[in-house]
Amino acid sequence: MARVHHVKEILDALEALYGYEARPASDFRYEEPLDDLILTILSQNTNDRLRDIAYKNLRERYKSWEETANADLEELKEVIRIAGMSNAKPLRIQQVLADVRGRFGCYSLKSLREWKQPEVRGYLTSLPGIGSKTSAIVEVFDLDMPAFPVDTHITRLSKRFGWADEKEPPDKIQSRLEAKLPKERFRGAHLNFLAHGRGICGARTFSCAGCTLAPWCALGKKVSVHGAA
Numbered sequence: 001m002a003r004v005h006h007v008k009e010i011l012d013a014l015e016a017l018y019g020y021e022a023r024p025a026s027d028f029r030y031e032e033p034l035d036d037l038i039l040t041i042l043s044q045n046t047n048d049r050l051r052d053i054a055y056k057n058l059r060e061r062y063k064s065w066e067e068t069a070n071a072d073l074e075e076l077k078e079v080i081r082i083a084g085m086s087n088a089k090p091l092r093i094q095q096v097l098a099d100v101r102g103r104f105g106c107y108s109l110k111s112l113r114e115w116k117q118p119e120v121r122g123y124l125t126s127l128p129g130i131g132s133k134t135s136a137i138v139e140v141f142d143l144d145m146p147a148f149p150v151d152t153h154i155t156r157l158s159k160r161f162g163w164a165d166e167k168e169p170p171d172k173i174q175s176r177l178e179a180k181l182p183k184e185r186f187r188g189a190h191l192n193f194l195a196h197g198r199g200i201c202g203a204r205t206f207s208c209a210g211c212t213l214a215p216w217c218a219l220g221k222k223v224s225v226h227g228a229a
């Protein structure tokens with residue numbers, strides 16, 4: 001049974017390694033939350049480099065979200081093809097833009113800053129292709145609301161720390177961690193987890209020797225007993 005243990009020790013150790021909690025929120029904030037929402041759609045099932053190229057292509061080809069919303073779908077597919085899911089993503093982006101325009105009368109999500117957080121999550125997750133992780137990214141980075149997005153890296157690390165059961169899906173883990181971790185640490189801790197997962201604690205390769213998280217990590221303890229990695 002998963003138990004969220006040694007929270008302070010683990011978050012402190014990650015902060016000592018990567019230091020994202022000390023960085024100002026403005027470093028990661030999009031003035032227009034819709035920009036980050038579209039960027040996050042582009043990031044689904046691809047890496048940051050390809051996501052960023054696709055986003056750059058998109059912003060260079062279309063001067064506004066209105067132009068993107070009204071773009072020829074086949075052309076839009078070509079513009080962002082590098083990000084993969086070349087049928088789903090363009091359609092999803094245009095559907096999201098149409099919904100935002102219909103709801104707010106413009107291509108902006110700035111007014112979400114005046115909403116209560118449960119309503120924000122309810123609205124964003126009602127959009128096509130937007131789940132609780134994507135919503136949480138916009139909430140915590142762009143709307144200054146307490147949310148802890150759980151992606152593939154945080155899912156993996158949570159399982160290694162025993163914070164999640166082996167077959168537990170990310171949205172369930174996210175609900176648990178949002179209830180158990182200190183809200184004021186969400187943003188920086190999320191980024192620290194990502195840095196660790198992308199750096200030394202990958203899915204197939206992990207460098208447990210010398211990892212300061214090993215005392216609280218089931219895999220790290222196993223490896224130190226068996227002397228591998």
Ligand code: SF4
Pocket residue numbers: 160200201206207208209211212213214217218219220221
């Ligand atoms: S001890 Fe190994 S598996 Fe555990 S967090 Fe560190 S690198 Fe990852």
